[in-house]
Amino acid sequence: MAAVVWLEEVGKDDVSVVGGKGASLGEMINVGAPVPGGFAVTAQAYRDFINRSGIADSIFEALKVDVNDPAALNGAADRAKMLVLEANVPEDIEKDIRNRYREMCKREGEEVLVAVRSSATAEDLPDASFAGQQETFLNMLGEDQVFDAVRKCWASLYGARAIFYRVEQGFEHEKVNISVTVQKMVNSEKSGVMFSSHPSTGEPEVIIEAAWGLGESVVSGSVSPDNYVVDRKNKKILNKFVASKEIMIVRDQKTGKTITKKVPAKMKENLVLSDDEILKLSEQGEILEKHYGIPQDIEWAFEKGKMFILQSRPITTIKKAGDEAAESKEGGKVLLTGLGASPGVATGVVKIVTGAENLAKITEGDIMVTVMTTPDMVPAMKRAGAIVTDEGGMTCHAAIVSRELGCPAVVGTKQGTKTLSDGMLITVDGGKGKVYEGKVKKAKEQAPAQATVSAPSKPITATEIKVNVSMPEAAEQAAATLADGVGLLRIEHMILGLGKTPRYYINAGKEDEYIDELVGGIRTVAEAFYPRPVWVRTLDAPTDEFRGMEGGENEPYEHNPMLGWRGIRRDLTDTDHFRLEMRAFKKLHDMGLSNVGIMLPLVQHVSEFRKAKSLMVEEGLNLEKIDVGIMVETPGAALTIEDFIEDGIDFISFGTNDLTQYTLAVDRNNENVADLFSELHPAVLTLIEYVIERCNKAGVKTSICGQAGSYPEMAKRLVEIGITSISANIDAVVTVRETVARAEKIIMLRALREE
Numbered sequence: 001m002a003a004v005v006w007l008e009e010v011g012k013d014d015v016s017v018v019g020g021k022g023a024s025l026g027e028m029i030n031v032g033a034p035v036p037g038g039f040a041v042t043a044q045a046y047r048d049f050i051n052r053s054g055i056a057d058s059i060f061e062a063l064k065v066d067v068n069d070p071a072a073l074n075g076a077a078d079r080a081k082m083l084v085l086e087a088n089v090p091e092d093i094e095k096d097i098r099n100r101y102r103e104m105c106k107r108e109g110e111e112v113l114v115a116v117r118s119s120a121t122a123e124d125l126p127d128a129s130f131a132g133q134q135e136t137f138l139n140m141l142g143e144d145q146v147f148d149a150v151r152k153c154w155a156s157l158y159g160a161r162a163i164f165y166r167v168e169q170g171f172e173h174e175k176v177n178i179s180v181t182v183q184k185m186v187n188s189e190k191s192g193v194m195f196s197s198h199p200s201t202g203e204p205e206v207i208i209e210a211a212w213g214l215g216e217s218v219v220s221g222s223v224s225p226d227n228y229v230v231d232r233k234n235k236k237i238l239n240k241f242v243a244s245k246e247i248m249i250v251r252d253q254k255t256g257k258t259i260t261k262k263v264p265a266k267m268k269e270n271l272v273l274s275d276d277e278i279l280k281l282s283e284q285g286e287i288l289e290k291h292y293g294i295p296q297d298i299e300w301a302f303e304k305g306k307m308f309i310l311q312s313r314p315i316t317t318i319k320k321a322g323d324e325a326a327e328s329k330e331g332g333k334v335l336l337t338g339l340g341a342s343p344g345v346a347t348g349v350v351k352i353v354t355g356a357e358n359l360a361k362i363t364e365g366d367i368m369v370t371v372m373t374t375p376d377m378v379p380a381m382k383r384a385g386a387i388v389t390d391e392g393g394m395t396c397h398a399a400i401v402s403r404e405l406g407c408p409a410v411v412g413t414k415q416g417t418k419t420l421s422d423g424m425l426i427t428v429d430g431g432k433g434k435v436y437e438g439k440v441k442k443a444k445e446q447a448p449a450q451a452t453v454s455a456p457s458k459p460i461t462a463t464e465i466k467v468n469v470s471m472p473e474a475a476e477q478a479a480a481t482l483a484d485g486v487g488l489l490r491i492e493h494m495i496l497g498l499g500k501t502p503r504y505y506i507n508a509g510k511e512d513e514y515i516d517e518l519v520g521g522i523r524t525v526a527e528a529f530y531p532r533p534v535w536v537r538t539l540d541a542p543t544d545e546f547r548g549m550e551g552g553e554n555e556p557y558e559h560n561p562m563l564g565w566r567g568i569r570r571d572l573t574d575t576d577h578f579r580l581e582m583r584a585f586k587k588l589h590d591m592g593l594s595n596v597g598i599m600l601p602l603v604q605h606v607s608e609f610r611k612a613k614s615l616m617v618e619e620g621l622n623l624e625k626i627d628v629g630i631m632v633e634t635p636g637a638a639l640t641i642e643d644f645i646e647d648g649i650d651f652i653s654f655g656t657n658d659l660t661q662y663t664l665a666v667d668r669n670n671e672n673v674a675d676l677f678s679e680l681h682p683a684v685l686t687l688i689e690y691v692i693e694r695c696n697k698a699g700v701k702t703s704i705c706g707q708a709g710s711y712p713e714m715a716k717r718l719v720e721i722g723i724t725s726i727s728a729n730i731d732a733v734v735t736v737r738e739t740v741a742r743a744e745k746i747i748m749l750r751a752l753r754e755e
């Protein structure tokens with residue numbers, strides 16, 4: 001049997017031969033849809049390759065590892081991929097692939113640029129979806145590149161994520177195959193998506209979204225597309241909405257790579273599609289819907305005036321009779337997508353905030369839309385029904401404060417302040433990271449934002465479960481989680497919320513006023529938790545956050561404030577201020593709040609800890625009676641942890657937000673690299689393990705207070721590594737506690753079985 005088939009030779013029943021993608025493309029060609037031509041390398045060809053080259057057994061042997069061990073998983077993935085990439089492909093298979101590409105070029109009358117895509121399939125379960133787990137190679141040209149890309153697609157069957165997924169889902173590696181489709185690239189001038197029926201009601205109304213250039217911009221949501229509505233029955237265009245299309249993704253003529261460009265000014269506000277094109281598309285949508293018997297979600301493109309259909313999938317959101325979930329958010333038009341930073345759903349009126357001068361316009365329940373929130377916006381954030389920002393990641397100011405306020409928030413939308421305008425009614429889903437047009441009902445199963453906070457019955461865990469707090473107002477709510485203490489009380493939100501820098505108070509001779517502010521805020525939290533420990537972190541605000549405040553006029557301009565004068569390094573040079581904090585701690589202890597501990601941020605060398613301690617002693621603190629610890633949030637601190645242990649730290653807490661950013665060189669607040677930010681990266685986990693092991697030996701308490709402590713997966717890993725406590729966000733305490741309880745039971749059961 002040939003290793004390759006033309007796409008038109010297959011149809012929907014051939015998933016086991018050419019995978020779901022190949023089968024669907026073949027089916028569409030057979031019903032006359034204008035699908036770009038091409039061929040598929042069959043799943044059997046891949047099977048023959050690994051069997052005849054003799055690597056099959058070695059691959060499956062290599063995959064027998066504990067997939068929860070990142071080092072073992074990555075090792076297995078590397079070994080299996082190497083086997084596929086280096087083995088000899090039987091001559092006949094290689095020849096079939098190369099010949100077919102040459103024939104394809106003949107058909108097209110030129111050497112064609114192609115997209116080479118993987119399409120995995122399970123032997124017994126052809127419907128199983130492995131979408132997005134294997135690789136795609138765009139813009140391949142010439143038989144060598146194509147053959148090489150096919151082999152890389154085969155190897156991608158053994159990516160770490162794909163291996164992990166199959167084990168988690170119970171698929172046997174031996175029974176999963178991979179086909180590869182090789183299809184002509186469409187260099188579209190315009191493209192988009194189309195719903196052949198209304199995606200919410202199922203009415204015969206075609207909805208088309210269109211933008212300039214290649215389709216990625218619409219599919220990924222990076223551009224607001226035009227929107228057209230067609231009455232399918234009467235073949236009448238009901239509505240044409242022209243969006244301002246800022247960017248387009250196009251193929252670079254020289255390199256063949258896709259690049260993002262600004263849309264030329266004169267095209268920005270132009271309709272992307274003519275009436276003829278709109279009607280032609282909607283007709284094609286109807287044909288596909290009739291053929292499949294179910295409304296379709298279709299990707300389309302126009303190249304040199306010719307229409308192409310790139311993909312068609314069933315719409316899964318249409319309401320069935322009595323199905324309330326379909327009236328949910330899914331049905332609304334998505335205006336923006338970002339990171340779901342604080343769960344909950346809220347509908348309200350947009351108010352764009354550009355700075356302190358227009359904060360007053362936020363009234364109760366309004367949706368605050370801004371580039372990024374700053375501490376002086378907190379009072380207005382408290383009034384807001386939801387928050388949307390252009391910038392930021394899961395640990396930015398807006399994300400931290402919103403979670404604590406129980407206020408839904410979507411951050412890092414890139415263009416919220418441009419896409420939205422004052423007065424628009426929108427719905428924000430802070431769980432899904434989406435912003436919808438108008439009022440969209442909550443899904444039935446959507447729990448209100450605060451619902452997870454209460455903890456009526458609490459599983460007892462050996463690992464202590466603590467809570468992070470930033471605002472004294474949240475103390476009661478935090479204590480209601482029955483957490484074992486506060487693993488991080490951030491005071492900078494408290495201080496920056498005053499609107500004046502500590503320097504202002506010092507220069508104005510108002511030191512006592514400042515100390516009283518600190519004592520008041522910390523006391524509220526310490527009393528709510530007494531006698532449970534409250535670890536208060538000394539000030540950790542970067543210079544850019546101080547600059548906008550009264551007293552911040554002389555803050556230095558830093559090239560990179562995240563790597564600059566913040567945390568302990570500021571405390572030890574601006575000692576006036578550090579001393580005021582220490583006086584506040586002394587007052588709190590003198591009041592009997594002996595549960596207050598001190599935690600030092602951004603430490604990277606033991607000398608910093610020593611200097612800080614001597615200042616504490618100079619201010620009269622009795623270090624025998626106060627817990628003093630450090631945050632481990634630089635690789636420097638992690639790798640020299642033994643020096644700190646020797647110097648007498650009482651505890652450490654992983655600040656994984658910073659530890660991850662400094663280990664991976666990924667700016668935690670930069671949405672452009674947000675997908676690279678992973679606290680579960682093996683390098684971060686290795687540092688954590690290194691520290692916990694050494695602290696455990698020395699009897700030093702270990703904890704985590706970064707955002708990752710709120711992720712069940714991370715919590716489970718930390719329990720396995722042997723952490724003493726985990727501090728989670730208020731809304732995550734209950735889930736983390738349950739995860740930890742289960743993880744501990746598993747460890748105990750395993751130990752019993754091994755006895």
Ligand code: PEP
Nearest residue numbers: 633655656657658705706
């Ligand atoms: C951290 O870095 O993980 C942390 C908890 O500190 P912050 O987010 O305040 O920098």
Ligand code: MG
Nearest residue numbers: 633655657658
């Ligand atoms: Mg930090």
